[in-house]
Amino acid sequence: MTFAPVCHLDQGGAVNPAPTSRHAETSRAPSAAEQAHGRLKALILDNALPPGAQRLESELALQLGLSRTPVREALVRLQQEGLVEITPRHGMRVQPIAAADMREIYEVLNSLEPTAAELLARRADPAAGLERLDAACTAMEQALAAQDRRAWAAADEAFHLGLVELCGNRRLAGMVMQVWDQSHRARMFTLHQRPLPARSTAEHRRVLDAIAAGEPERARDLYRRHRHRSGAELVSLIERSGVAWL
Amino acid sequence: MTFAPVCHLDQGGAVNPAPTSRHAETSRAPSAAEQAHGRLKALILDNALPPGAQRLESELALQLGLSRTPVREALVRLQQEGLVEITPRHGMRVQPIAAADMREIYEVLNSLEPTAAELLARRADPAAGLERLDAACTAMEQALAAQDRRAWAAADEAFHLGLVELCGNRRLAGMVMQVWDQSHRARMFTLHQRPLPARSTAEHRRVLDAIAAGEPERARDLYRRHRHRSGAELVSLIERSGVAWL
DNA sequence: ACCGCCAACAATGCATACGCAAACGAATTT
DNA sequence: AAATTCGTTTGCGTATGCATTGTTGGCGGT
Numbered sequence: 001m002t003f004a005p006v007c008h009l010d011q012g013g014a015v016n017p018a019p020t021s022r023h024a025e026t027s028r029a030p031s032a033a034e035q036a037h038g039r040l041k042a043l044i045l046d047n048a049l050p051p052g053a054q055r056l057e058s059e060l061a062l063q064l065g066l067s068r069t070p071v072r073e074a075l076v077r078l079q080q081e082g083l084v085e086i087t088p089r090h091g092m093r094v095q096p097i098a099a100a101d102m103r104e105i106y107e108v109l110n111s112l113e114p115t116a117a118e119l120l121a122r123r124a125d126p127a128a129g130l131e132r133l134d135a136a137c138t139a140m141e142q143a144l145a146a147q148d149r150r151a152w153a154a155a156d157e158a159f160h161l162g163l164v165e166l167c168g169n170r171r172l173a174g175m176v177m178q179v180w181d182q183s184h185r186a187r188m189f190t191l192h193q194r195p196l197p198a199r200s201t202a203e204h205r206r207v208l209d210a211i212a213a214g215e216p217e218r219a220r221d222l223y224r225r226h227r228h229r230s231g232a233e234l235v236s237l238i239e240r241s242g243v244a245w246l
Numbered sequence: 247m248t249f250a251p252v253c254h255l256d257q258g259g260a261v262n263p264a265p266t267s268r269h270a271e272t273s274r275a276p277s278a279a280e281q282a283h284g285r286l287k288a289l290i291l292d293n294a295l296p297p298g299a300q301r302l303e304s305e306l307a308l309q310l311g312l313s314r315t316p317v318r319e320a321l322v323r324l325q326q327e328g329l330v331e332i333t334p335r336h337g338m339r340v341q342p343i344a345a346a347d348m349r350e351i352y353e354v355l356n357s358l359e360p361t362a363a364e365l366l367a368r369r370a371d372p373a374a375g376l377e378r379l380d381a382a383c384t385a386m387e388q389a390l391a392a393q394d395r396r397a398w399a400a401a402d403e404a405f406h407l408g409l410v411e412l413c414g415n416r417r418l419a420g421m422v423m424q425v426w427d428q429s430h431r432a433r434m435f436t437l438h439q440r441p442l443p444a445r446s447t448a449e450h451r452r453v454l455d456a457i458a459a460g461e462p463e464r465a466r467d468l469y470r471r472h473r474h475r476s477g478a479e480l481v482s483l484i485e486r487s488g489v490a491w492l
Numbered sequence: 493a494c495c496g497c498c499a500a501c502a503a504t505g506c507a508t509a510c511g512c513a514a515a516c517g518a519a520t521t522t
Numbered sequence: 523a524a525a526t527t528c529g530t531t532t533g534c535g536t537a538t539g540c541a542t543t544g545t546t547g548g549c550g551g552t
Contacts, residue, residue: 031535056503067537072505076319080326082417089503089544104415111361111418112354119353169350171328172357175421275543278506302533313507314534335514335533 032066036074039064044083044094045184051096052246059091082182096246097186099239105179106231112176113160113227116167117211118220123168126214132162133208140201149191152201159204186245190237200230278312282320285310290329290340291430297342298492305337328428342492343432345485351425352477358422359406359473362413363457364466369414372460378408379454386447395437398447405450432491436483446476 030038040060043049061071075092078084084092120126139155160180164173203226210219238245276284286306289295307317321338324330330338366372385401406426410419449472456465484491 033535058503068504069536069538073319073322073535076322077326080323088505091503104417107361107365107415108358108418108421111357115353115357169353171350171425172354175354179417304533315506315508318534319505334535337533 031070033070033073036060036064036066036070037077040071040074040078041081041083041181044078045181047185047188049094051094051185053094054087054090054092056091081178095182097183098245099235102183102186102231102235102238105183106227106235108179109176110224110227110231112172113164114220114223116164116169116172116176117207117223118216119167119169119172120163121211121214121216121219127212129166130208130212132166133159133211136162137201137205137208140204144196144198144201147196149196152197153187153191156197156200156204186234186238189243190234190241193241194233194237197230200226277316279316279319282306282310282312282316283323286317286320286324287327287329287427290324291427293431293434295340297340297431299340300333300336300338302337327424341428343429344491345481348429348432348477348481348484351429352473352481354425355422356470356473356477358418359410360466360469362410362415362418362422363453363469364462365413365415365418366409367457367460367462367465373458375412376454376458378412379405379457382408383447383451383454386450390442390444390447393442395442398443399433399437402443402446402450432480432484435489436480436487439487440479440483443476446472 040049049055057068057071057075060075061068064071075084075086078092079086083095085095086092136155136159140152140159143149143151143155157180161177164176167173203222207219207222207226210222286295295301303314303317303321306321307314310317321330321332324338325332329341331341332338382401382405386398386405389395389397389401403426407423410422413419449468453465453468453472456468
């Protein structure tokens, strides 16, 4: 069983402001280690390496056509991103996500994302540069009308990641993207099990309006309420679905 | 010029819940890579490797009595923690912290720490296990009376790290510790330049009271106001001090 | 038949070797 | 004199080899 292909595959999700080369513009010669990192991350997010899967360094090296050294470096990075665990004699294990993890992740998002909305609304010209978010909202509304869950999820992701990227705080953005990646599989899993996110879609639009209107507190509180509700929904869905998620 | 010795030297500050061995209880045979990571991190936080310093991998390997391989692994981890930058032909460079970085860091802390206080106050028995925080508050009050800035900073750190460790969300705790480490040098730098933190000390105590009383919203808002004020104070202090912080 | 111990194997962690590319310097030319 | 180009050196990225360590399976004893 494989999930939807990973959609953003962003710049590695590191939390520091300038990991190696932010914005792939200076994209000459991606080193073998970076390649390994990106490809392994894609495999994990796409569920081609399912949670709990164990692979030896040499297996992965063979599979990627590299030697163990760059693979090992990639694994260290993936471990720090919380996607895999390196276990001394059994290679790496893809980190499973349990309901408790989702609770943690949503607590973090519920804290950081409203802050990002607040920061965005507090800028000198709050309405500037919001085209991406507006487009994402529109895409969500269209996907909702077409009952296309996959397109809705993509637009949702575009909205959330766009918001934290625009907020001007790269550390915050990196942290959000990190937990976002960690929960990617779980979101894809629940995508087809929950009712059509009509309410969510409307709430996104209202947050965007508050940002454009330059009302930081209102944007923050709207977003917080949105996140709180949808997070609780998702966690209870996972709990009810009974999967211990390995 | 060296600062105060690094005080917590915690478990590596990784953001994922179980990096290698959380809680050094299973502390047998720290690998060479972990040693390198810890020692380099200590050197950076103690300002023995000052911001902007450039070292070649081979220099560090020689200095630590290791080969390049574990040093390289340590550098990759430190880079993901935002403490150093690996520049292709010039080794690593210790990441300097500018006023803009401090703004980012305080925005993150201002978001996550009040959330931690809220979570703590929301537990079934909010008053349980708060001894550490109470002790830290008392230590701050005593240090304030004795006008011992260094002891105050240590107690402050104990309070903040204790709070996020107790809140039950390891991802959140890891993120806070990460930016806390990034800003360690800056805090030590401003420690002797600002007035005695009498107000801060009292505010910590009030937050703790709100937590123990089981009032999540009040704890969160108190903490937010505290963080907001002290963060703004610190940023303006750094800006006024004129150091571009290299 | 079951439990415990020993030995062999396998994977890792680290050290080292090698090749490439970039940077620095020197020399020559304009 | 300044700039450009070529050569040399140096550091890094990757590969590979080796030793350590943990695991597993088999054998022997009770």
